[in-house]
Amino acid sequence: MNRFEVITPADLASASRLLAQDGHVAFAGGVDVVDLMKQGIVSPTALVNLKGLKELGGIEVRPSGELRLGATAKLSEVAEHPAIRARFTAIAEAASETATPQIRNLATVGGNLLQRPRCWYFRNPDVNCLKKSGDKCYAFGGLNRYHAILGGDPAFIVHPSNLAPALIAMRASATIVGPAGEHTIELEKFFTLPTVDPKRENSLKPGEIITEVIVPAPSASVSSHYLEAREKQSFDWPLVSVAIALDRAPGEKTIRDARVVMGAVAPVPWRSHEAEAALKGGPLDEPRARAAAKAALKGAQPMTDNAYKVVMAKVIVRRAIMSAAGLEAA
Numbered sequence: 001m002n003r004f005e006v007i008t009p010a011d012l013a014s015a016s017r018l019l020a021q022d023g024h025v026a027f028a029g030g031v032d033v034v035d036l037m038k039q040g041i042v043s044p045t046a047l048v049n050l051k052g053l054k055e056l057g058g059i060e061v062r063p064s065g066e067l068r069l070g071a072t073a074k075l076s077e078v079a080e081h082p083a084i085r086a087r088f089t090a091i092a093e094a095a096s097e098t099a100t101p102q103i104r105n106l107a108t109v110g111g112n113l114l115q116r117p118r119c120w121y122f123r124n125p126d127v128n129c130l131k132k133s134g135d136k137c138y139a140f141g142g143l144n145r146y147h148a149i150l151g152g153d154p155a156f157i158v159h160p161s162n163l164a165p166a167l168i169a170m171r172a173s174a175t176i177v178g179p180a181g182e183h184t185i186e187l188e189k190f191f192t193l194p195t196v197d198p199k200r201e202n203s204l205k206p207g208e209i210i211t212e213v214i215v216p217a218p219s220a221s222v223s224s225h226y227l228e229a230r231e232k233q234s235f236d237w238p239l240v241s242v243a244i245a246l247d248r249a250p251g252e253k254t255i256r257d258a259r260v261v262m263g264a265v266a267p268v269p270w271r272s273h274e275a276e277a278a279l280k281g282g283p284l285d286e287p288r289a290r291a292a293a294k295a296a297l298k299g300a301q302p303m304t305d306n307a308y309k310v311v312m313a314k315v316i317v318r319r320a321i322m323s324a325a326g327l328e329a330a
């Protein structure tokens with residue numbers, strides 16, 4: 001690891017100015033960025049500590065019912081917040097399934113969304129793959145057990161964040177502050193496929209900082225659920241995950257609206273409009289959930305080692321849909 005300094009900026013404007021400089025990298029909980037430094041993937045001359053910035057802190061459910069997650073809010077706080085558990089259930093579940101209690105006490109909302117992929121070729125300092133300055137994705141034709149089955153070409157990483165699918169299912173937007181001022185972007189549009197640029201996973205520009213994530217107030221008829229499958233029960237990134245949000249009028253069986261967003265299957269959180277169409281307009285029962293799960297995996301292109309993800313994702317999506325509606329899955 002190279003020598004570096006840690007700078008704690010006095011305010012948001014100074015943090016943004018510092019981060020616009022070459023060699024300066026943001027630091028929140030530090031869980032991923034320190035790993036990346038140890039792996040030689042980033043070698044900052046300075047880490048810019050975002051933790052003390054008041055604009056980035058806190059969790060608030062506003063009188064309108066809208067949820068504001070400060071970018072430096074801890075995953076443990078999100079997981080345990082009573083109003084998030086009650087009204088934004090998938091988000092609390094996604095946070096509580098992340099890593100270990102110790103990591104959740106350090107890891108932040110912004111850092112979780114911006115963590116880099118877990119691909120073993122990308123994380124190996126001796127492999128110069130397409131995500132660095134190389135010209136090849138080694139997962140294609142290589143060891144690809146944990147890689148993408150949807151939208152992979154030309155870099156078959158999967159998006160590692162638990163929070164991202166849950167936040168997208170609940171229609172969240174991020175507020176971003178940078179040298180060009182402040183703007184808001186729907187999280188669904190924030191993450192970018194490798195066809196846009198294989199070296200990055202989102203549209204954040206130098207000097208830009210996520211300050212908060214805003215989740216609109218769900219109507220009283222919306223229920224949500226996050227479910228994942230992983231190899232180790234103790235702590236691990238998911239092999240497949242899904243967040244479901246369903247809008248069903250109380251006492252009615254018909255689904256008015258649905259969001260289905262999968263994680264760990266594609267380089268971005270993968271929203272399935274096909275699955276949503278299969279759910280909308282009809283009563284929710286096992287056959288409809290099964291049809292939606294099948295639709296969610298339409299177009300999946302597994303590689304040599306990861307066809308199991310297609311089967312697993314269908315099961316996870318079906319079960320999550322049933323659970324989101326409070327129904328027992330077969």
Ligand SMILES: Cc1cc2nc3c(=O)[nH]c(=O)nc-3n(C[C@H](O)[C@H](O)[C@H](O)COP(=O)(O)OP(=O)(O)OC[C@H]3O[C@@H](n4cnc5c(N)ncnc54)[C@H](O)[C@@H]3O)c2cc1C
Pocket residue numbers: 025026027028029030031032033034050056071072097098099100103106107108109110111112113114115116160161162163208209210211235236237238
């Ligand atoms: C054993 C283990 C298991 C794990 N399991 C899971 C899992 O199951 N699911 C999951 O989702 N994650 C998992 N993780 C990853 C962990 O959740 C992330 O590393 C963590 O959330 C990153 O948050 P952080 O605040 O520490 O980010 P940092 O490491 O501080 O930052 C991450 C990146 O974001 C940038 N950054 C941070 N905040 C901002 C901001 N506000 N604006 C602009 N840039 C910013 C940094 O420059 C850096 O590039 C696991 C990690 C470990 C070690």
